[in-house]
Amino acid sequence: MSKTKTIMEHLSRDPILAHVIEQVGPPPEVLRSSHGHPFTVLASSVIGQQLSGKAADAIEKRVVALTGGLLPEQLRAHTHEALRGCGLSNAKVRTLHALSDVSLQGTVNFETLHQQTDEEIMNQLLPVWGIGRWTVEMFLMFGLGREDIYSPGDGALKRAFANLYGDSDLQEVTTKWSPYRSHACWYLWRSL
Template identity: 45%
Template sequence: MSFTPLLHHAEATAHLSRDPVMREVMARVGELGVLTPTPDPFGTLIRSVTGQQLSVKAAASIHARLVEHLGEVSPETLLRSEGEALRGVGLSWAKVRTVKAIAEAAQTGAVDFDHLATLPDEEIIAELTPLHGIGRWTVEMFLMFALARPDVFSMGDLALRQGLARLHPHLQSYEVMELWQPYRTLAARYIWADNARVKGGGEPVGSL
């Protein structure tokens, strides 16, 4: 599934501007950067998992210590590393189990990370959610920020659900989704950014 990120970003911006409510949000927030697909889906998913539920600064610090400890973030180095050593760089036991599960899936071929980006969104979700500690929300963030998929909107994200209710209180969620398809990823990013203007923060912790 190949596309030109800059072209899709421009198309997405134009499409979302047709919704007067979203157009106001976009005017308040300003231009958002263009997302581009990662060249390393495996390493990016590991980084996303290690950074979840942490501040951006804490997530970066732990990932830096992980890289220093492993030398290279790969299935082999993760599986060779003892759990206590991974705990020592700052990972919780839950995250240790998750990164080990991802590494094992990559090493055994249960998940082919080299070809993962060629699959449709729902197939990627089906590939990754059986792994320990990987839920649909995690994969949806991965689709958005690692693979730069243009039409992902996580209904499992509380801030997004609240944003829908705030922006379009008189519409059902499926009606709003129809308005924003096929560029719901950018719509989600604008909702997070608009929330940040009022509450502080930004895009989801762990996003890349």
């Protein structure tokens, strides 16, 4: 049986999610972002926080045009003011510089994060200024392709869950989706 079919069959045990699956179709083969390098995925997540996809894309394109990419040495080579000129907030520039610093200093080794548990990654990234739980959860899903992440703080997931499940117990429902909660998130986002 293919991985996609396995995921769909597992999640379809939930009759509400089965209806969404029937409407939306198969999940993507891989959750990982097309950005590739884990640091770049995380930097892109920071840029896109609390913005529409269109606005985030426009700002990211300006940042890349200025820096040549979203790697630590590229971002750190530019001043706070230069990055602000691309449309980034003060907080986002500070976060991108803080992320770049922990990478360049070796405090966080983005090349080996895939070998660590979700909790170990949380413990490394949450102390970085401006990095919160939601950002790390999105990074785990899209930067590292982790398949069993649910992000309870995600606004869109909250809305989708309320629309589909009403007052049902979040923990009780999402536990049944394991080990494919990241794919369930994908379906919930598509349900909006």
